[in-house]
Structure formats: structure tokens, C-alpha cells
Amino acid sequence: MGSIISKNYGEALISIAEEADSLKEYKEELQSLRDRLDKNQELLKVMDIPWISKKDKKEILRKVFSSDGYIMNFIELLVDKNRFSYLEEICEEFIDRANEKLNIQVVEVTSAVELERKELKEIKKLLEKKLGTDIDIRTVVDRSYIAGMRVKIKDKVLDNTVLSKLEAIKERITKVVI
Incomplete structure (x- = not known):
């Protein structure tokens, strides 16, 4: 703030x-x-x-x-x-x-590596079509993600990172073992 x-x-x-x-x-x-x-x-x-x-x-x-x-x-x-x-x-x-004022939705895209301009354009086009509004992409690089990306739109998160999948597997294994 x-x-x-x-x-x-x-x-x-x-x-x-x-x-x-x-x-x-x-x-x-x-x-x-x-x-x-x-x-x-x-x-x-x-x-x-x-x-x-x-x-x-x-x-x-x-x-x-x-x-x-x-x-x-x-x-x-x-x-x-x-x-x-x-x-x-x-x-x-x-x-x-x-x-x-311009009715632009801010979307945060986090990935393990810097995304290329072409990739960002494709992501933007896809999200604008899905959301039905103009968007402004903010990118973040987080090497711990290993691969994949995480997209945050307001309070919704679409997480398709290797890290999140590994954590989900770890959680399932922990539940089975206990």
C-alpha cells in the first residue's frame, strides 16, 4: 500500500x-x-x-x-x-x-525463467479472450518453480508449476504413510 x-x-x-x-x-x-x-x-x-x-x-x-x-x-x-x-x-x-479507469485487469504471471515477448503476447491474447477484457501482464521470475507457470488473476490462482505438482505428490504420500 x-x-x-x-x-x-x-x-x-x-x-x-x-x-x-x-x-x-x-x-x-x-x-x-x-x-x-x-x-x-x-x-x-x-x-x-x-x-x-x-x-x-x-x-x-x-x-x-x-x-x-x-x-x-x-x-x-x-x-x-x-x-x-x-x-x-x-x-x-x-x-x-x-x-x-481504463478497465484493464492486472494479471501476474510467475515462471521459472524469463518469458519471451512472443510467449507473453500469446498468453495475453489467450487471457484477454478468456476474461473478455484488456489485461496488463506483470511478470515475475521464481527459479524455485523449476518449470511451468503460475497465473494470478485477482484472488484466483492457476498453478501449473513443477514445484506445485511435486508438493501435491509429497502431500499425497504423507497422507498415505500416516
Whole structure:
């Protein structure tokens, strides 16, 4: 659950996106921003260094992110207000709210290995047909699964992993032995 700060900034950004009739575009840009931040944790550490001026931090961010317009202005505002450390949370808050407004179902797919883009497209197409709605796939890699995948849709879980099958076999053996 996000903080009050991330909720407030996320909601403000939702209002701006809706006013510009660009909710989907903002969402895509913030997803990309979140993914780049996730892969570049060093940037977050640099932005927390107090002796680097706000001007220099903004310059670094302009070089790292190619965003123009409202998103870059928003990022710079966070630097000015000493709120940059909340950016990941704000992105998550915005994406969650945008998904609600755009009627997009979030599906978490966990697998033992990184899924290829083609595989994800096939999974997305299949799930959208089955659910009758647009979906947003979030992927997680968990090497303990050995093989197969686990799909979580709201409170439903479809588990087709080798790990779950091994655990089921272990449970059956334990019941027979006892």
C-alpha cells in the first residue's frame, strides 16, 4: 500500500492525464519510467545524495529519461519538493488507478525463467479472450518453480508449476504413510 504522498501525487497526475485526454499514453510512459528505475537502482541512490544540487539532479534526469512535457515537469517537481524517492510508488499508484479507469485487469504471471515477448503476447491474447477484457501482464521470475507457470488473476490462482505438482505428490504420500 502506498503512502499518502504517493497517493496524492498519483491522483494529481491522473487528473492531469485525464484533462489532457491522455490517460493511456501517460500510463505507458510511467510504466516505462518505472521499469527503467527498477533496472537502475543506482540512479535512486544518486538522487538521494544531499550535496548534489537540485539543478544537477534535474540535468542527470533529463539525460537518463527522454520524457518531454508533463512527465519531465512532474519529475522535476518531485526533485524540487524533495519527493523523488517516492517516484516508484507514485508510478505504481498512477498505474493502478489508470488500470481501474481504463478497465484493464492486472494479471501476474510467475515462471521459472524469463518469458519471451512472443510467449507473453500469446498468453495475453489467450487471457484477454478468456476474461473478455484488456489485461496488463506483470511478470515475475521464481527459479524455485523449476518449470511451468503460475497465473494470478485477482484472488484466483492457476498453478501449473513443477514445484506445485511435486508438493501435491509429497502431500499425497504423507497422507498415505500416516
